[in-house]
Amino acid sequence: MRLLTFILIAMLAACSPNEENNAVENEIADSFYEPVPAMHYPVDNPWSKKKEELGKMLYFDPRLSGDNSVSCATCHHPDKGWSDGLPRAIGFGGQELGRHSPTIINSGYFAVQFWDGRAKSLEEQALGPIQAAGEMNQNLDELVKELGAVPEYVERFQKVFGGMTPKNIGKAIATFERSVVSNNAPYDKYMTGDKSVLSASAVNGMNLFFGKAKCVICHNGPVFTDSGFHNIGVQQHGPLTEDLGRFNISKEDFDKGGFKTPGLRSVSASAPYMHDGSAASLTEVVRFYNRGGDVKENLSPFITPLELTDSEVQDVVEFLKALDGAPIVISSPQLP
Numbered sequence: 001m002r003l004l005t006f007i008l009i010a011m012l013a014a015c016s017p018n019e020e021n022n023a024v025e026n027e028i029a030d031s032f033y034e035p036v037p038a039m040h041y042p043v044d045n046p047w048s049k050k051k052e053e054l055g056k057m058l059y060f061d062p063r064l065s066g067d068n069s070v071s072c073a074t075c076h077h078p079d080k081g082w083s084d085g086l087p088r089a090i091g092f093g094g095q096e097l098g099r100h101s102p103t104i105i106n107s108g109y110f111a112v113q114f115w116d117g118r119a120k121s122l123e124e125q126a127l128g129p130i131q132a133a134g135e136m137n138q139n140l141d142e143l144v145k146e147l148g149a150v151p152e153y154v155e156r157f158q159k160v161f162g163g164m165t166p167k168n169i170g171k172a173i174a175t176f177e178r179s180v181v182s183n184n185a186p187y188d189k190y191m192t193g194d195k196s197v198l199s200a201s202a203v204n205g206m207n208l209f210f211g212k213a214k215c216v217i218c219h220n221g222p223v224f225t226d227s228g229f230h231n232i233g234v235q236q237h238g239p240l241t242e243d244l245g246r247f248n249i250s251k252e253d254f255d256k257g258g259f260k261t262p263g264l265r266s267v268s269a270s271a272p273y274m275h276d277g278s279a280a281s282l283t284e285v286v287r288f289y290n291r292g293g294d295v296k297e298n299l300s301p302f303i304t305p306l307e308l309t310d311s312e313v314q315d316v317v318e319f320l321k322a323l324d325g326a327p328i329v330i331s332s333p334q335l336p
């Protein structure tokens with residue numbers, strides 16, 4: 001009996017610092033928790049069911065491209081995590097572009113759009129790829145003419161906006177994009193009380209994410225982005241030998257090689273990763289951070305070797321997977 005008590009005390013003594021650590025770590029993770037809020041719609045482009053439906057048709061309609069071959073969904077497809085599964089997008093005429101197609105999941109929550117943040121709103125963003133010679137290569141006046149020859153589109157634009165204009169095309173597509181939301185992940189369930197949904201590995205990964213691995217410095221808020229730009233030391237892959245990222249827009253030296261912090265909800269579905277698609281998997285991403293990035297020039301001071309063990313690397317990956325939201329169920333629309 002005495003021996004048993006001794007062993008018990010010894011065991012408690014041995015494990016209590018760890019348990020205290022865990023409790024403290026859990027509190028840290030807790031203090032950062034923010035559920036995904038309801039979508040905010042701009043005052044000059046409020047939501048309506050009819051507008052969202054119209055935007056969905058346009059999003060999936062290859063008539064939006066110059067030779068009617070490519071739609072938004074070609075590069076941002078629901079089955080590919082709303083990206084395209086490729087390291088870098090294949091553009092108009094089959095040539096490889098310099099950057100990876102980001103997922104549009106939760107893009108309605110982002111303060112700025114594109115890897116370099118050059119578009120402020122989804123409305124503004126949508127008209128970019130339509131006109132870009134390398135992407136959809138379509139003249140906007142031509143597009144209005146082409147869609148104007150489809151009676152159902154004419155009628156729908158009339159009902160929703162009172163007429164078809166390039167601006168209204170952008171507004172409808174943006175409204176559809178705002179419906180592509182990832183929330184209610186196992187992580188949210190855990191944070192709101194159901195402790196059974198995360199594995200021990202994912203919980204450990206969560207504590208690393210918000211602690212020792214300091215991911216939270218940049219990936220924070222409800223959709224895990226600070227809406228900022230950082231150079232995290234990605235070695236450029238693909239047709240571009242150099243991509244100065246945010247610098248091209250801001251012309252500030254400190255922005256050289258800086259890219260927008262991507263959101264992380266449902267990130268497991270949209271491999272490969274980074275602005276140039278250079279990381280094939282989430283494990284590769286976390287290993288990249290663990291070695292403190294690859295290119296040291298103009299590197300963010302927040303990127304340093306993390307000294308995670310292999311199993312801790314895997315734990316962080318497990319946590320990232322716990323950010324997968326409830327499936328976004330969507331059927332391709334019947335095009336008019």
Ligand code: HEC
Nearest residue numbers: 071072075089090091099100101102113114115126129135
């Ligand atoms: C040929 C492939 C391709 C097509 C077609 C395409 N995109 Fe993209 N999209 C990209 C690439 C590549 C980027 C990143 C470009 C950059 O950051 O410079 C991007 C960026 C975006 C972003 C920014 C997301 C973010 O997190 O910053 C949104 C939103 C988006 N596209 C929506 C659309 C819409 C809407 C359409 C149709 C009107 C469309 N895209 C057509 C490849 C494509």
Ligand code: HEC
Nearest residue numbers: 213215218230234259260261262273274275285289300302
């Ligand atoms: C200094 C800010 C910063 C820190 C710290 C940081 N990230 Fe990132 N993260 C970024 C930026 C910026 C990118 C995009 C960089 C690029 O494409 O060149 C990114 C990209 C990613 C991606 C790829 C997402 C996609 O859609 O391509 C994942 C996953 C990711 N980070 C997870 C993490 C994890 C896990 C940690 C901690 C181990 C972490 N990040 C730490 C800023 C940061």
